[in-house]
Each structure stands twice: as C-alpha cells, then as structure tokens.
Amino acid sequence: MPFDLSKLLEERHGENFELHERYLNPKLTKVITTLGFDRFYQRGEGCYLYDDQGMRYLDLLSGFGVFALGRSHPVVKDALRQALDADLPNMVQMDCALLPGLLAEQLVTRSPQQIERAFFCNSGAEAVEAAIKFARASTKRHRILYHAHAYHGLTMGALALNGSAEFRSGFGPLMPDTTEVPLGDLDALKKELRRGDVAAFIVEPIQGKGVFELDAERWRALEAAVHEAGALFICDEVQTGLGRTGRFYAFERYGLSPDIITVSKALSGGFVPVGAMLSSDKIFRSVYSSMDRAMVHSTTFKGNQLAMVAGLATLSVFDDERIVEHASAMGDVWRTRLEELATRHEFLHEVRGQGQMIGVVFGPPTTPALRRRWRMVEATRSAMFSQTLVVPLFQRYKILTQVAADNMNVIKLLPPLIAAEAEIDLFVNALDELLTDTEQKVGWLVGFGLTMAKGVLRRTPSSKARVPS
Numbered sequence: 284m285p286f287d288l289s290k291l292l293e294e295r296h297g298e299n300f301e302l303h304e305r306y307l308n309p310k311l312t313k314v315i316t317t318l319g320f321d322r323f324y325q326r327g328e329g330c331y332l333y334d335d336q337g338m339r340y341l342d343l344l345s346g347f348g349v350f351a352l353g354r355s356h357p358v359v360k361d362a363l364r365q366a367l368d369a370d371l372p373n374m375v376q377m378d379c380a381l382l383p384g385l386l387a388e389q390l391v392t393r394s395p396q397q398i399e400r401a402f403f404c405n406s407g408a409e410a411v412e413a414a415i416k417f418a419r420a421s422t423k424r425h426r427i428l429y430h431a432h433a434y435h436g437l438t439m440g441a442l443a444l445n446g447s448a449e450f451r452s453g454f455g456p457l458m459p460d461t462t463e464v465p466l467g468d469l470d471a472l473k474k475e476l477r478r479g480d481v482a483a484f485i486v487e488p489i490q491g492k493g494v495f496e497l498d499a500e501r502w503r504a505l506e507a508a509v510h511e512a513g514a515l516f517i518c519d520e521v522q523t524g525l526g527r528t529g530r531f532y533a534f535e536r537y538g539l540s541p542d543i544i545t546v547s548k549a550l551s552g553g554f555v556p557v558g559a560m561l562s563s564d565k566i567f568r569s570v571y572s573s574m575d576r577a578m579v580h581s582t583t584f585k586g587n588q589l590a591m592v593a594g595l596a597t598l599s600v601f602d603d604e605r606i607v608e609h610a611s612a613m614g615d616v617w618r619t620r621l622e623e624l625a626t627r628h629e630f631l632h633e634v635r636g637q638g639q640m641i642g643v644v645f646g647p648p649t650t651p652a653l654r655r656r657w658r659m660v661e662a663t664r665s666a667m668f669s670q671t672l673v674v675p676l677f678q679r680y681k682i683l684t685q686v687a688a689d690n691m692n693v694i695k696l697l698p699p700l701i702a703a704e705a706e707i708d709l710f711v712n713a714l715d716e717l718l719t720d721t722e723q724k725v726g727w728l729v730g731f732g733l734t735m736a737k738g739v740l741r742r743t744p745s746s747k748a749r750v751p752s
C-alpha cells in the first residue's frame with residue numbers, strides 16, 4: 284500500500300506522548316506534561332498553532348527562531364513543491380550545482396564586503412564547528428575565546444564555547460584551548476589576547492540565553508582589540524541573523540566588521556535544515572589550500588537542493604514583504620508597550636533586546652507585601668517567578684513563551700518576524716492581567732501549583748497513553 288500521511292496521522296492520533304516516552308526522551312516528555320504544555324497540535328499558520336480541540340495558540344517561540352516568516356508561508360511552500368516536482372538532481376556530489384551558488388551569492392551580497400564565500404551545512408552548531416576549524420586553519424593558532432552565558436550549539440566543538448555550566452557538565456573532557464571572557468570585559472579580553480595564541484573570539488551580538496546586550500562602543504572596542512592581536516572576530520548570527528533584531532545582521536547595529544559570520548535558523552523558511560558559515564576568500568584559501576584539500580571540510584548534505592530552495596525563497600520573501608523593516612518597527616512597539624507596563628508593575632524590572640528578540644526581566648518589588656510574595660516563590664527554586672508566568676500564559680491565555688535560561692527571571696520572546704501589533708497586544712494584555720493577579724491575589728501561586736498538578740494528571744484523548752510516573 285502506498286504511504287498515506289493523512290491516514291497515518293489519523294490512525295495514530297493521540298499517541299504522541301506515549302511514543303516519546305517509549306522511544307525518544309522520556310525526561311523531556313515529563314517536563315512538557317508537568318508544565319501542562321502537552322497538546323496535540325494539528326496545524327501551524329503564520330504566528331499561530333492550532334490543536335485538535337480547535338484551540339489557537341500564539342507562538343512567541345517560533346521554533347527557537349526558525350519561523351521568521353511565520354509557519355507555512357505560501358511562497359516557501361510553493362517553492363519547495365516546485366523543487367520536488369522538478370526532480371532536481373540533488374547532491375550529485377561530483378558536481379557544482381546551480382542552487383548553492385545562487386544562495387551563496389544572495390548571502391554574500393547581503394553581507395559586508397570582507398565576506399566573499401559561503402560554506403553550507405545543516406544546523407547552527409555545524410556552522411559554528413566550521414567557524415572554529417576555519418579560524419584555526421587561517422590563523423595557525425589554537426585558542427578560541429567566548430563570552431560568559433554564550434550559546435553556540437551543543438556539538439563537541441560548540442559545547443566547548445558554551446558559557447553555562449549546566450550544558451557542559453557531564454560531557455568532558457571538552458575541546459581544549461577555549462577560554463571564557465566575562466561579558467563585555469575588555470581588560471579580560473586583552474589579557475587573553477596578549478598570550479598570542481588566540482585564533483578567534485566568537486560572540487552573539489545579542490545573547491540568546493538571557494537576551495544580554497552590549498553598547499556599540501563596547502562592541503567596537505572588543506572587536507578592535509581582537510583585530511589588533513591578529514585574531515578573528517566571529518559573529519554567531521544563528522539566532523540574531525536575518526532580521527531578528529531589526530537589521531539583516533544584528534552586528535550592523537553596532538558597526539562591526541566580523542571576519543566570519545554564522546547563520547542558520549530563519550534561512551530554512553521553517554522547512555529544511557540549513558546552516559552557513561560565511562567569510563573571506565583568504566580564510567577559505569587557508570582551508571581549501573590545494574586540490575588535495577578540496578574536501579577537507581565538508582558534509583554530505585551541504586548543497587541539499589531543498590535547503591537551498593528554502594533559503595532562496597525565504598530571502599525573496601524578506602525583500603518582497605520588507606521583513607527586516609517590519610521587525611525593526613515592531614521592536615519599537617514591543618519596547619514602548621512593555622516599558623509602559625513596567626511603570627505599573629513592580630515585578631517587571633527591565634525590557635531588553637531589539638526588534639523581535641525581546642527579554643522581559645523580572646525582579647524583586649519594593650512594596651514589602653509583594654517582596655514577601657517574591658521571596659516565597661523564589662524560595663521554591665531560583666528564577667521560579669518567571670516560570671509562574673510562563674505556565675498560565677500558556678494555559679490561560681494560549682500564548683507560548685519560554686524562560687530565557689536556567690536561573691534567570693527573564694521571559695524571552697522570539698515571535699515570527701511577521702508578528703504585528705495584534706500579537707503584541709495579546710501578549711502585553713495577558714501579562715498585564717497576570718501581573719495584576721500576582722499583585723492582588725495571594726491565591727495566584729496556589730493556582731500555579733494546581734496548574735502544574737493538573738499538567739501531571741491531565742492526559743490525552745488516546746486511552747492508550749499513560750500518565751508519566
């Protein structure tokens with residue numbers, strides 16, 4: 284019998300959690316069910332997800348930044364259908380296909396002039412792995428510097444550049460010759476550079492974990508120090524790139540000139556994994572230095588035609604729908620609306636981020652009664668307060684968000700870049716109501732506890748599914 288996707292989805296509907304528990308990662312299943320985030324999503328369109336009960340959810344995670352154009356963008360879908368119908372000669376390998384050339388041309392054209400070439404791969408972490416290797420080959424030095432709180436992926440090389448102990452722990456020994464620099468600490472950076480063995484400093488122009496920012500002057504001083512020491516400056520734009528922060532690249536905001544750029548997430552159009560490492564001809568020549576070494580860094584799926592089509596179609600939508608300009612304008616709206624909220628709610632301390640990458644920072648209030656409430660919540664687990672908001676935001680208001688990182692009272696918003704004032708209204712009004720509740724009703728915390736308990740007990744439409752133990 285030919286494969287029938289609709290039939291398969293219908294026949295096995297409701298087995299999601301049981302299958303994950305049995306064959307995938309049972310601890311993740313437990314997290315999702317405990318928080319009460321277990322739903323049976325059936326469709327995604329634009330900024331919204333729809334479940335099997337017909338409920339609509341505002342998606343302010345966008346697949347960790349993948350759905351820049353929203354879900355199921357018709358232009359990208361159509362481009363992929365065209366590619367499939369054309370029976371493209373995919374991954375011939377001993378060949379130079381047209382589409383990788385065209386996507387490389389697009390990316391190089393949108394990058395600063397020192398960026399001349401692209402290496403394609405399948406993920407953000409793979410792009411970072413390429414950056415590490417190219418930086419070492421071109422400088423003939425070993426050491427890579429990274430920032431505290433940095434996140435560049437979880438493969439072995441990228442993990443050695445991770446600034447959070449919880450990710451590193453248990454996997455050692457990690458790649459040697461990497462050193463953490465406190466965020467924006469110019470003196471610490473210069474001290475490391477003086478040793479003369481630094482190949483590169485890799486940075487996220489706005490950090491994903493916690494949405495931490497530096498000002499332009501600090502960024503330029505850091506970059507200048509790196510260049511003076513003969514090292515390379517790598518901007519990891521896997522999350523911030525392609526319009527997320529209201530510029531095509533976030534580093535443009537700070538006037539930086541990176542030697543290497545990594546991109547991924549949004550380039551996929553939300554359909555086909557793709558990553559790219561971009562740099563100069565000189566850096567490429569240090570790796571691909573002879574015909575013998577023409578494949579010395581490579582991966583089987585590097586020129587996957589579907590990924591290339593997804594990338595090309597995505598960039599065409601960026602131009603046609605003026606996605607970057609829209610993200611920039613919406614960034615101003617987010618800031619104005621959330622900063623106004625901060626004037627009325629003591630728990631809301633700060634709004635960080637740019638464009639459609641926003642960190643909403645919570646902290647202890649000044650009013651004694653509210654301060655006691657804060658301490659009570661935080662005594663259960665550090666940075667619990669933001670979790671007590673993320674859960675009802677989802678349960679009550681059907682808005683999907685996340686806590687920005689472990690041990691940080693920051694809610695991070697990564698909406699699709701097409702999100703507009705209607706979506707901002709939904710979030711701001713929901714947060715306003717929730718914060719008012721936390722200020723006025725002592726019972727809100729009990730409500731949160733009940734929600735969590737219900738999350739553990741609530742189960743599936745499928746009688747086959749088990750309650751996780």
Ligand SMILES: Cc1ncc(COP(=O)(O)O)c(C=O)c1O
Pocket residue numbers: 347406407408409411434435436437487491519520521522523547548
């Ligand atoms: C800045 C940055 N670099 C690298 C990565 C890793 O990308 P991937 O998850 O595709 O491996 C991420 C993922 O969130 C990221 O935010």
